[in-house]
Amino acid sequence: MRKLSIILLAFLFISSCEIVVDLDIPPHESLLVVNSVINSSKDSLFAYVSYSQGSFDIGSVAYLNHAVVNIYEDNVFLGAMSYQSIPQNFNEFDMSIDTLYKYFLAYSPRAESMYSLQVSHPNYPDIEAQTYLPKAVPFSIDTVLVLEENMEYGSNISLQLSFEDLEEENFYRLRVFARKNNYYYYSEIETSDASMFSNEGPVQSGGSTFYGRDALFDDQLFNGEQKTITLDSFVYSDFSSDYSLELSSISKEYFLYLRSIDLYNNNNNFSIISGEPIQVYSNIENGLGIMGSISYNSEDINY
Numbered sequence: 001m002r003k004l005s006i007i008l009l010a011f012l013f014i015s016s017c018e019i020v021v022d023l024d025i026p027p028h029e030s031l032l033v034v035n036s037v038i039n040s041s042k043d044s045l046f047a048y049v050s051y052s053q054g055s056f057d058i059g060s061v062a063y064l065n066h067a068v069v070n071i072y073e074d075n076v077f078l079g080a081m082s083y084q085s086i087p088q089n090f091n092e093f094d095m096s097i098d099t100l101y102k103y104f105l106a107y108s109p110r111a112e113s114m115y116s117l118q119v120s121h122p123n124y125p126d127i128e129a130q131t132y133l134p135k136a137v138p139f140s141i142d143t144v145l146v147l148e149e150n151m152e153y154g155s156n157i158s159l160q161l162s163f164e165d166l167e168e169e170n171f172y173r174l175r176v177f178a179r180k181n182n183y184y185y186y187s188e189i190e191t192s193d194a195s196m197f198s199n200e201g202p203v204q205s206g207g208s209t210f211y212g213r214d215a216l217f218d219d220q221l222f223n224g225e226q227k228t229i230t231l232d233s234f235v236y237s238d239f240s241s242d243y244s245l246e247l248s249s250i251s252k253e254y255f256l257y258l259r260s261i262d263l264y265n266n267n268n269n270f271s272i273i274s275g276e277p278i279q280v281y282s283n284i285e286n287g288l289g290i291m292g293s294i295s296y297n298s299e300d301i302n303y
Contacts, residue, residue, distance in 0.1 A: 031287045032067070032124045036117060037254060038109050038133050038293035045071055047081060047103045049119060052288050064121060065101040072116040073109070081105045109293075111135035117291055127287035134170065134249040136295040139163035141245060144303040147232065154236040157303055160228060161245060167224035171255035173294070174215040175246045176233045176301070186213045187243075191231040195221050216250075216258055235301075243301040254292025256281040 036047035049067045069081040081103035109115065116130040142160045149155040174196075176187045190208050196217035197209045219227070235243050250258075260281040267278050282288050 030124060032064075032119055032121060032127045032284075032289075033287060034117065034119055034127060034129065034284055034289040034291065036129075036289075036291045038115050038131060038291075040109055040111050040133060040136065040293075040295040043106065043108045045078070045081070045105045045107055045109060045115070047071075047117060047119070047291075049101070049103060049121075051124060063101045067103070067119055067121045069103045070118045071105055071107075072118075073113050075114075075116070078107055079105050109133055111295055115291075115293065119287075125286045128285045129283055129287075129289075129291035131251045131253050131283070131291045131293045133293040134251060134295055136297040137163050137166070137170070137172075137247065137249050139247045139297065139299065141299050141301065142228075144301060146303055154234055154238075156232060156234055157301070158230065158232045159245065159301065160230045161247065161299075162226060162228040163247065165219045165222055165225055165227050169223075169252065170219045171250050171252055172217055172219075173246070173248045173250050173255075173258070174217070174229070174231075175213060175248075176231075176235075177244055177246060178236070178242045179244070180238075180242055185236070187233045187235060188213055189215050189231050189233050191215070191229065193217075193229050193231070195219075195227075195229075214258065214262070216255060216262075218255070244298045245301055246296065246298040248297060249295045251293040253281075253283045253290065254294060257283075257290040257292055 030051045030053070033050045033052050034047055036045075038045060047069050048063060049069065050063045065083050065085075067083075069083075071078045071081060082105070083101045083103045085101055111133050112135050114130060114132050116128065118126065118128050120126045139161050140163070142162055144157060144159045147156040147158050174189065176189055178185045178187070188211060190211045192208050194209060196215045198211055215231075257280070260278065264278040264280055281290070283291060
């Protein structure tokens with residue numbers, strides 16, 4: 001009984017102790033945040049401009065509508081972007097926001113050109129960024145096999161594609177998608193190709209190196225050679241005649257940004273308290289965000 005009393009007293013003493021620690025957290029210095037992706041398939045250039053918020057700031061992303069956004073192509077001034085208010089939750093980055101202003105300039109970008117942004121606002125330091133727009137790489141779908149058909153919702157298919165890689169550093173994104181009523185639906189891809197792997201680790205169950213919707217890879221293992229990739233995917237019966245395969249050439253900056261976003265999401269599992277901190281890649285000088293580029297290329301999947 002005496003031993004039990006001592007344990008209870010010790011527990012009460014420990015539980016009654018409180019340590020108050022005052023943290024001297026410096027105020028957050030906001031920076032301009034720019035998100036812009038130069039797209040060879042578009043007839044305009046665009047940018048979203050906002051400002052950074054501190055870790056303890058409460059509120060949704062606030063976008064700025066009085067910034068000066070100048071765009072250059074190969075160091076030649078193209079013009080100052082205009083802004084317009086666009087519908088909520090309708091943007092290239094799928095971001096949930098309250099008010100969104102899209103800066104744009106009517107101009108069709110040209111592959112193999114360097115694009116630069118200079119953004120200024122009276123309340124923030126000026127920022128700069130640039131990206132090189134690669135040209136699209138033609139590819140062919142060599143074979144399409146139906147592995148399992150007439151399943152409850154669709155069929156498992158296997159396909160093989162091939163393309164000629166250029167003798168330079170190249171970065172790619174591979175996706176299987178269906179388009180219906182102006183909406184895009186992306187299917188999971190599974191492959192054992194050594195050029196691509198999931199952020200969860202180099203080897204997945206069943207020996208696959210990648211499983212996911214966006215397969216990002218570079219040409220370190222096949223620079224300047226013909227490349228053949230075999231992958232499996234699931235196609236839903238509702239879109240069986242509308243599926244396409246996308247092989248896009250993307251800039252190095254956009255590649256690093258997308259990989260870091262994927263790492264962040266997988267590491268945190270959309271939570272702010274799990275996993276080690278992941279720094280999302282940015283190429284914005286004196287600010288945050290991304291300026292990248294992409295050249296789309298796609299082929300219909302016929303089976």
